[in-house]
Amino acid sequence: MKITSAEVFVGGPGKNYVTLKIMTDQGIYGLGDATLNNRETLPAKYLQDYLIPCLIGKDPRNSEDIWNFFYRGAYFRRGPIAMTAIGAIDMALWDIKGKIAGLPVHQLFGGKSREGAMVYAHTTGGDIEQLLDSIAHHQEQGYQAVRVQCGIPGMPKDGYGVAGDGEDANHFITQYGELPKEEIWDTDKYLRFMPTVFEKIRERFGNDLKVLHDVHHRLLPREAAAFAKELEQYNLYWLEDPTPAEDQSALKLIRQHSTIPIAIGEVFNSLWDCKQMIQDELIDFIRISATYAGGITHTKRIVDLAHIHNVRTGFHGAPSHSPISMAAQGHLNAWAPNFGIQEYLVLGTPECDALFPSDHHYKNGMFHISDAPGLGVDFDENQAQRYSYERRYHPVVRLQDGTMWNY
Template identity: 75%
Template sequence: MKITGATVFVGGPAKNYVTLKIMTDQGVYGLGDATLNNRETLPAAYLRDYLIPNLIGMDPRNSEDIWQLFYRGAYFRRGPIAMAAFGAIDMALWDIKGKLANMPLYQLFGGKSREGALVYAHATGADLEDLIDSISHYVEQGYKAVRVQCGIPGMPTASYAVPDKKGDVRNYITDYSGIKPKVEIWDTDRYMRYMPGALAEIRGRFGADLKILHDVHHRLLPREGAEFAKAVEPVGLFWLEDPTPAEDQDALKLVRQHSTTPIAIGEVFNSVWDCNKLIENELIDYIRLAATYAGGITPLKRIVDLAGLHHVRTGFHGAPSHSPISMAAQYHLNAWAPNFGIQEYLVLGTPECDALFPSGHRMENGMVFVSDAPGLGVDFDEQEAARYSYSPGSHPVVRLLDGTMWNY
């Protein structure tokens, strides 16, 4: 069996999804997702110019050897561009493997550990009242876990994942359009004074059963992160995400020494070497890598196994930058992983997205149920894809009150 060709598509409904389709001489094809949020043309070019020419003629069943070839053979290893490209290839090869076996991927991993996988929604609001309305909306939809973000009184601009005006609270997604980024102004002191009380009010309003998550998004220094984690202990958060910048693995030691609040981190990581010490030293409770940025299913499955040895559970990234293809890869890993924790979930199921990526995966009452279709269980409509083209965009950037650049 040989790979005969591969095509890269860039575009989608309100997102520049980077979709890879690998074809074989037996007519079986596989799909992968290489979307690198707001840098989408870079992994697409890496695939087209360097990786696909080397794929032609290879046996797609040898996915391990192909992954090692591209990772070790590149010499300059890792990085989000390369790993997103490797991840797309790896997903597509696993998709082919599952179709050849006529089995869903979770069966190739070892079968199901659960029927449904818990997901969390994103609730947000321009202020606390607005946020509570958003949380109520998701609770009414059947969600049992909700990430909560809201505007901080006196903050000069809206902060991470917070709308500029009240009422825009259902399925809110930050506007990334335009190549020049929007500037957000951050005030740590105001955040530290306000947010613990806001979280406590949310707990009082919704009771003990709702799983509440909160994302600091790398904004605090290690000492500040430790203070904040200690302050919110009475709230009983399901997790506190990214309290400090993710590059410094030792920073989490200080947080761990001063608080028992569960910590989740890792969405910006792209290999086991970014998180192995965090896992081995048990400084985190949830690992947040994604199938795309981690280099695909093959390396992510190894990270899940390592995490399981150290009481760390999965909490895979699921922002709108991931297409239904990479989300499907994670759904299969969620079904299998003995140490599954939770899955981030943003509503991708618009009619336009469903038409581009038809799938049998479904979400009901705050749980995702994986399809039993062979392979990834998601397809790609090339005629629909022709409707879309690339549109450049950028993440916002963050500055402190005095203008200093800060961590987004």
């Protein structure tokens, strides 16, 4: 079996999904996701100009050698662009392997460790009451775990992860602009207010609800340590990205002062980015994604290392990942002995389902992978012709005096 061609498609309903399709001489094809959020054309171009020409003629069953060919064969290694492009190829090759074997991909890892993977939803509100209503709405949909973000009094209501005035907090997804929007951040106001949010959540919903919160890199290490210590009484499932992920030694300070579970890693793209924090057990959940971390092959290595050190998975799953990436992570979730939880934002609009048909599904707080061969997701090229690339940017953040801060 040989690879005969590969094609990259950019576009999708409301998102610039980057979809790779690899064809073989036996008519079997594989699909991969190379969506690097708000930098989508870069991995697409890297695939088209540099990686795809090297794929032609290779045996797609040799995915391990192909992965190392692109990783070890590159003098300038790693980085989100290269690893996202390699990740798409790797997903597509595992998709082909599963189709050849007539098995879903998780069976090639060793089979299922669970029937369904617990997922968490995003809940939000411009104020506490709106947030509490959003949580109640998602509980009615069966969610057992929610990430909570709330507007802070004295700060603009449309900050990170928060629905602004007139927006539906129950179906809110951050919309990115054609140029970067500038958000305003005030650490003191945040630190004073957020503990009251968790107090109200526990008063209304009790202790069984799994509550997660994303600081999104906004705190200095001392601030993060004090904040984590104060939040212990509210029994959070995790505190995500309390400080910028680059400074991993800062996690030691948090560990010295708090037992709150820490989740980090969605901006990482290799084992080497997170090796120290896993081995030193400075985190409790690793948040890498199969797209940004070089595909299934490399993500599985990270999961195996994490397992040894009592770190559970909590894969990134924002809507910037296409259903192909979510399927790849779904198979890893089904297998991983150290599975924790999966981020989940509903992608199942009629337009998205038409572009990426599959039988994977959500039910009662769990994501279920189908038994279809390969990744279990298809791609409709006719539907893809409806969409084209539209440039978008993440917001940027400034303090109230104008100083640039961490997004």
